[in-house]
Amino acid sequence: xxxxxxxxxxxxxxxxxxxxxxxxxxxxxxxxxxxxxxxxxxxxxxxxxxxxxxxxxxxxxxxxxxxxxxxxxxxxxxxxxxxxxxxxxxxxxxxxxxxxxxxxxxxxxxxxxxxxxxxxxxxxxxxxxxxxxxxxxxxxxxxxxxxxxxxxxxxxxxxxxxxxxxxxxxxxxxxxxxxxxxxxxxxxxxxxxxxxxxxxxxxxxxxxxxxxxxx
Amino acid sequence: xxxxxxxxxxxxxxxxxxxxxxxxxxxxxxxxxxxxxxxxxxxxxxxxxxxxxxxxxxxxxxxxxxxxxxxxxxxxxxxxxxxxxxxxxxxxxxxxxxxxxxxxxxxxxxxxxxxxxxxxxxxxxxxxxxxxxxxxxxxxxxxxxxxxxxxxxxxxxxxxxxxxxxxxxxxxxxxxxxxxxxxxxxxxxxxxxxxxxxxxxxxxx
Numbered sequence: 001x002x003x004x005x006x007x008x009x010x011x012x013x014x015x016x017x018x019x020x021x022x023x024x025x026x027x028x029x030x031x032x033x034x035x036x037x038x039x040x041x042x043x044x045x046x047x048x049x050x051x052x053x054x055x056x057x058x059x060x061x062x063x064x065x066x067x068x069x070x071x072x073x074x075x076x077x078x079x080x081x082x083x084x085x086x087x088x089x090x091x092x093x094x095x096x097x098x099x100x101x102x103x104x105x106x107x108x109x110x111x112x113x114x115x116x117x118x119x120x121x122x123x124x125x126x127x128x129x130x131x132x133x134x135x136x137x138x139x140x141x142x143x144x145x146x147x148x149x150x151x152x153x154x155x156x157x158x159x160x161x162x163x164x165x166x167x168x169x170x171x172x173x174x175x176x177x178x179x180x181x182x183x184x185x186x187x188x189x190x191x192x193x194x195x196x197x198x199x200x201x202x203x204x205x206x207x208x209x210x211x212x213x214x215x
Numbered sequence: 216x217x218x219x220x221x222x223x224x225x226x227x228x229x230x231x232x233x234x235x236x237x238x239x240x241x242x243x244x245x246x247x248x249x250x251x252x253x254x255x256x257x258x259x260x261x262x263x264x265x266x267x268x269x270x271x272x273x274x275x276x277x278x279x280x281x282x283x284x285x286x287x288x289x290x291x292x293x294x295x296x297x298x299x300x301x302x303x304x305x306x307x308x309x310x311x312x313x314x315x316x317x318x319x320x321x322x323x324x325x326x327x328x329x330x331x332x333x334x335x336x337x338x339x340x341x342x343x344x345x346x347x348x349x350x351x352x353x354x355x356x357x358x359x360x361x362x363x364x365x366x367x368x369x370x371x372x373x374x375x376x377x378x379x380x381x382x383x384x385x386x387x388x389x390x391x392x393x394x395x396x397x398x399x400x401x402x403x404x405x406x407x408x409x410x411x412x413x414x415x416x417x418x419x420x
Contacts, residue, residue, distance in 0.1 A: 031398060034240035035341035078338065079309055086302045094298065109348040112301050116341040118241040190235060191409030198395070198402035205394035212393050 016138040020146035022208065026119045027150040028201045029211060033119030038193035039110055040151070044167050046106045047155035049096070051148030053111065055141065057088045058120050062140030065128040081124050082115065089114045119147055154196050162187030219363045222355075226367030229416060230349075232342045233375040234409040239342030243376050244401055253380040254373075255326040256337075259315050261369030263337055264346050267311050268365025269358050271304050271347040279303065297351075304347045305338075312338040342372050379405060 026032045033054075040050045061084045065072075072080050093111045096104035104111065114120065123143050128136040159165055161184045164172035172181070186192055205211045232238045239260070247253050277283055279300050284291035316334050320327045327334070337343060346368050355361045382404055391400050 028398070031244050032241060034244065035238050035345075038237040038240070078335065079306075082305050082309060082338070083302065086305055090298060090301055093301075109345060109352060112348050113238070113341050113345055115301055115305055116338075116344045118341075186410075189410070189413060190237065191406040191413065193237070194402050194406035194409060198399050198406065201399040201402060202392070202395050205399065212396060 013135055013138055016135055017142040017145075020139075020142040021149060022146075022204070023211070025146045025150065025204070026122075026143050027147055027197065028204055030119075030122065032122045033117045033147055034197075035113060035117065038154070038197070039190065040107055041155040041158055041193050042162065042188055043106075044152065044155045044159050046103050047151045048148075049100065049103050050107060050110065051144070051151045053092045053096070054114060054117065054119070054147055055144040057085065057092060057114055058123065058144040059137055059140040061085050061088050061120060062123060062128045062136040063133050065124050066131060066133045066136035069129050069131075077129070081121060085120055085124075086115050119143060150197070150200065153200060154193055157196055158187045158193065162192075219359055222360055222363045223367040223370075226364050227371040227374070228412065229418065230368070231371040231375060231412055232345065232368050233372060233405070234412040236345065238345040239340045239372055242337070242340055243372075243379070244398065244405075247376050247380040247383055247401070250377060250380045250384060252326075252329045253376040255319075255323075255329070256334075257369075257373030257376050259319065259334065259337060260340065260342065260372050261366065263308070263311050263315055263343055264369035264372075265362065265366045267304075267308050267343060268346050268350050268368075269362045270307050270311075272350055272355065272358055272361035274303055274307065275300065275351055300348075300351060304344060308343050308347070309338045342368065375408070378408065 020026055024030060027034060041047045061081075064084050065081060068080065068084075089112065092114070093104070096107070096111060123139060127139045131139070156166065159167075160171065164170060164177075164183050229235070233240065233243055242256065246256050275283070275297075277286065279296045281295035281297065282292050283296075284294050312335065315337070316327075319334065346365055349368075350361050350364060353364075355364060379401065383401060386400065386404070395403070
């Protein structure tokens with residue numbers, strides 16, 4: 001029973017939290033959760049709300065599944081997982097509708113799509129089903145944070161270059177526009193999100209050689 | 216009839232699931248290494264979308280929408296169950312996927328083994344749930360329109376994944392910068408294809 005004496009933030013547990021931020025980032029390395037990631041990144045604010053919602057859903061459902069892991073028969077586990085995630089998402093959705101109605105309108109179907117965000121299913125399958133609640137909680141937090149970080153970086157660049165604002169505030173001074181600077185309308189369009197992520201992957205892998213694929 | 220064709224074409228090209236909404240990206244990026252497997256997955260997606268959207272349409276209009284339960288008794292006129300739609304839609308999708316899995320396993324074991332984990336993952340393919348949620352949001356008039364939308368979205372997804380798979384098969388022989396190899400260049404190609412697809416946007420149908 002040596003495991004029970006393990007401190008809450010042992011190096012192993014801490015690794016669960018930090019690894020997804022870089023070496024096993026859910027978006028750029030594990031290729032999970034791209035779907036909703038890209039559509040909500042035109043502006044920083046919805047991207048931030050989306051990232052927070054995913055953190056909540058993911059941490060809680062990881063813990064719940066980890067608590068249930070010994071009682072759920074493997075054959076019906078997918079349905080159980082979906083039900084847990086779906087009920088969490090309904091809670092988040094109702095919360096957003098009640099307190100942040102504008103943003104919930106902007107996110108439209110994408111809050112619902114957190115259910116099918118493969119990052120959550122993927123981590124439940126890969127981690128929560130075979131680990132204790134506390135590591136599962138950390139793993140959920142770490143992965144959701146890794147997801148959120150990419151979301152926020154992409155949204156930052158798209159908002160800055162596409163509308164010249166950050167968090168809705170004008171940051172590019174009026175004078176620059178008078179010299180003929182134009183907002184890059186292309187950045188607002190959906191395909192540019194993909195290209196920005198492609199560029200992030202390029203930078204990350206150039207720094208972190210072991211992630212390079214053979215072809 | 217013309218209306219149906221319009222919805223069909225619109226959902227293939229203008230509202231393409233991948234290039235306009237990024238739905239179903241995960242399996243799109245992971246399975247698109249060869250044309251053969253991506254064709255199989257694409258067909259499975261068309262099939263699942265073509266069935267789940269009309270089924271969810273019926274559920275939405277006869278069970279969940281505000282006032283949808285009137286056919287049971289006029290007392291239910293102000294019952295609104297639409298907050299349950301996520302759970303119900305996902306249950307329909309999960310059972311359809313199970314069905315498709317059994318059919319493919321029976322008729323094409325090779326395809327079954329090459330799709331591997333991604334077949335059950337269609338259940339969490341955002342394109343499928345996205346199809347149902349868009350159907351709910353856009354309020355189609357009748358079940359035929361909803362079916363046309365479902366099939367069209369499926370075909371759009373199919374075209375996109377087969378297209379990217381063909382490009383990836385070719386690009387393997389090109390000299391891509393090391394850090395961009397694999398995932399990175401695929402993202403950028405998808406972005407470029409998306410820009411090309413935006414050419415359809417001005418078309419009014």
